[in-house]
Amino acid sequence: MKKVLLTVLALVFITGIGNVTAASRDYISIVGSSTVYPFATVVAEKFGKSTSYKTPKIESTGSGGGHKLFGAGVGVQHPDITNSSRRIKKSELEKNMQNGVKEVVEVKIGYDGIVIANSKKAPIFKLTRKDVFMALAANVPNPDGSETFVANPYKTWKDVNPSLPNIAIEVLGPPPTSGTRDAFVEMAMEGGGKKFEMISALEKSDGKKYTEICHTIREDGAYIEAGENDNLIVQKLDANANALGIFGFSFLDQNTDKLQGSFVDDVQPTFDAIADGSYPVSRPLFFYVKKAHVDQIPGIREFLAEFTSEQAWGDEGYLTDKGLIPMPAAERKKYKDAVKNLVPLKLSDL
């Protein structure tokens, strides 16, 4: 019994350590954003099943975590591709270059809308971004008209805007670690804050203060951090007709029988409205490829070709079935060419 155990143990170690020295990888390793994850995985699965290559491995690490892993260096132990629900930051690209990741190809894959939705059992909300800002910001301009900021005094939607229903403000949304939260804050909150003259004036005079005002969400219980799991928000909304939730469009798309997307600036979050850009709270999605890995890891070129094919990201492609909003044809062509020629991103592009 003991001998068998020892032998097995030894074998495990020999196979374990032995293979490591061989240091190669025959599958593509992808990390990054949880928003891009549902799209990247579909492409990866399709790619794995229809070619002789192995299915790429995709980790959902968040955009920031993805860039960190991706930019750690060149070599099989580092990922080949990182997904990002925002554009790479200049600081991240600089860091990559310091670590030897000199050439990074940027690929925009489409758009994702962020929706504010509630249960179908309740009336639909018609919000403006200004309403969103006033309802959710930690500090808002003083309602008495003086040039000061006060802690958010609004308790009900009616306080925010008399045309809204008289129910308490209760919004379920993602935590600060989430890319969805970043994008929401940037587009909806900042967009709404700018409508106030004194805030838009701040943008020029005191950039730091401006960002602080626009990007800080109130913490007095009106905004409830519901975790990274968007399904959880969907379920909670279904149970609580008075609450609103913030999440990605694909979750609304899958739950149209239970939820309705609120109007934002008179536009409802529909596939078409996001695609033509009229819905204001939408963001581009990207992935980044390490050029140095392209001919080292088998299949990267073919994977890129699959991802950028019309049958994947085109207007009628299978990614749209999963809720991705496609780019206009011209933009698609631009990125397809960039991928074909592997044009690296320059610091000056950002």
Add this chain to the structure above:
Amino acid sequence: MQTEKNASVSRTSVDAASGNPAVAGKHRKPHLVDRENRATVGEINVPNPKMQCRDVSVFYDYGEKEAIRKVSLDIGQNEVIAMIGPSGCGKSTFIRCLNRMNDTIDGCVVKGRITLDEINIYDKSIDVVPLRAQVGMVFQKPNPFPKSIYDNIAYGPKIHGLVQNKSETDDLVESSLKRAGLWNEVKDRLDQPGTSLSGGQQQRLCIARTIAVDPEVILMDEPCSALDPIATAIIEDLIDELRQEYSIAIVTHSMQQASRVSQRTAFFHLGDLIEVGPTEQIFLNPLHQLTHDYITGRFG
């Protein structure tokens, strides 16, 4: 230590005061050694001893607690020596020194000199494993291994390499069980667990296990205290037989047992060896007042 001593003395007098017709003072014979005298009375030496203990002191808790104090005693060839005394007097501690069983207790310190065939068993060069094969031990509670009867006996000889093959082992198991008087009772069920036997049988199994490794001295720590009178009688007969081949040191609470099985008796009291001498003399004509009090049932 001092207070304890006083307490025991006063307890004796309380006994005397509480309606005991034999008042301590009256019974005090003038020729007996006084209670306060803690030095050993009687002849500690025997001609041609098997083991010799000189000034053996044992401390527990890293020297904090003194269990026995400067005990000197010889154990002769082929004799049974009984250790008697009230609870906590140190008799068990003393015999556990003789095979260095106290080594297993953390914080136990043994001082003095104990020799086996004139070799100091506490010397640094002494290996304790063969020593324990030479000085076997039987415990108060029968503790057969949770294995078969056969394996219980065969285990010791096997680890020491005393038997080379199955038939030798079979023979040794049979002879050991026969010498322990257990063979007829268990010969048909050697593969059954040792723990399935009755208490008396288990204790005999433990004795058989001890003699299977062919020791020179056998230590017995109250071997019959958990047994009924019939089982006790069988074991006592067995001890008498074993005396032909081994030196035996036995701790017992029963003075009758001591008088029945032993040739010499040592009386311990509160860590001191009070008196030692031929069993007959200890029980009929003790020299020390404490011994006298103990054997007449005045305390203990």
Add this chain to the structure above:
Amino acid sequence: MSKRDTSRTMNIVRKGMGRRYRAEKRFKRIGLVAIIFSLSCLATLFISIIGNGHTAFLQTVVKMDIYLDPAEFDPESLNRADYQGTIKKALRTMFPQVTSRGDKKKLYAMISTGATFQLMDVIKQTPDLIGTTISLWVPADDDVDMFMKGYIRRDVEETDRRLNDLQISWIDALAHDGRIKKRFNTTFFTSGDSREPELAGIWGATCGSFYTLLITLLLSFPVGVAAAVYLEEFAPKNRFTDLIEVNINNLAAVPSIVFGLLGLAVFLNLFGLPRSSPLVGGLVLTLMTLPTIIIASRAALKSVPPSVREAALSVGASKTQMVSHHVLPLALPGMLTGTIIGMAQALGETAPLLMIGMVAFIVDIPGGLQDPSTVLPVQIFLWADSPERAFLEKTSAAIMVLLAFLVTMNAVAVFLRKKFERRW
């Protein structure tokens, strides 16, 4: 005098009896309520999981008659044939009335993309079929599946359903012809993860869990037992060993994510072991379970009665012989229990695996210790976070599989314990 005294005493005792019995009854009742409460919690959990998950064990399949056009399928280059087109063509033949582009798209959406791969497998296995018409049960799309299982309701307004009236009428037509049915979902137990709920399976994660736990068991049991035996039986009792003991006890309480960070720093960055592999996962979980096993093993060793040790020593066994021949066999059942508890803990762990890249989308079934893989709880976590409604039932079904695993492990533990205990 004495007689009266006795009766008075008895009176007092009797007077008190009622109170004492009431106290006993009350205590019993509290215990009963506690048990009923915990049982009902457990029942609620099981009912909700089984209620949500049992449908995942069935899968909706559609029977299609597919003509394998010899012009399309060249036996020399089967990889390049247009399987998807063939499936679409077959669908059009089944519903010739569908003509508009939009409706066609709706029609194609009713069959899973898995049909394409199924067809490919069939043809590759028996190329002789080319030129004939075969009928094949292919998986339906997850929306159709949800409709068949009653999660998408007819009475909801058309715009609010994921299937429109036309699609539902097609389903009705298929049902009328007996071309649609629910059958046991073997895919769920044989395939890896997928983004299509109807193709997603638990087998990949199960294999990953198996390899990971294998490494954990092979490393943590011997190491843990050896450490416990040394500390309990051989190590001198001094400050240094006290320090070690305190540290082991502390480690048992360290949040598991810390072990993940340690694994990332040591196994991945320092030793360069492959990311996302069961090897690293097993190593990290070994670190996590070791304290549990050491503590349980030490408790088991401590509980071995000293009489057994004395017996062994008195016949001249060395310390090692005493431990390995007598103490260890008696302590083994306790050690096994501790190990199984540790293993069960490891089986349910996701946090440390996040750090070493095992929270990942992995389709291919891991074939060894080096292959990227994920584990059961991670699979549950990933599915719970997927937008498609059909993943909800998969999540519950995966939880059921995980629970079944745990029950099996515990049963094995009980069995082993009984077996070893029978050796007296």
